[in-house]
Amino acid sequence: MRAGDERLEKLAEIAGLATAVADRIFEQQEAGTPIPPELFRMFVRAAQMLLDNxxxxxxxxxxxxxxxxxxxxxIEPASQDSNVVHLIWPRGNP
Structure with missing residues (x-):
């Protein structure tokens, strides 16, 4: 496999991961469940990697x-100890 093909394959996997994470976040939001910060960070990193490429x-x-x-x-900038995910989707506010 050529390096360019391998790179495109990895980026396709990242796009699939970003889609799966986005779908999961939407499911949690619709259920009124808080979004775990790790899930949010994973989404942002995958989206940024696609954008960077x-x-x-x-x-x-x-x-x-x-x-x-x-x-x-x-929204005003969050303090260092606040949870950005809760600022974006507060409970009971889909």
Missing amino acids: ELPWPPAVERLVLEFAKRIEG
Whole structure:
């Protein structure tokens, strides 16, 4: 396998992972379950890796990024000890 093919294969896996994580976050949000910070960080890292490699986001990833952007618009910067995930999706506020 050529290095370029291997790189594209790994990026395709990352896109699949980002989609699966986005779907899981949407499921948890719809159920009113807090989103674990580790899951949120995993999503952000995968989305950033796709962006850094100039690959388009899969539809679920783009939808979640846009949802996060809408929810954090106008929120004051969080203090160091706050949980960003709860600021984005507070309980009882789907």
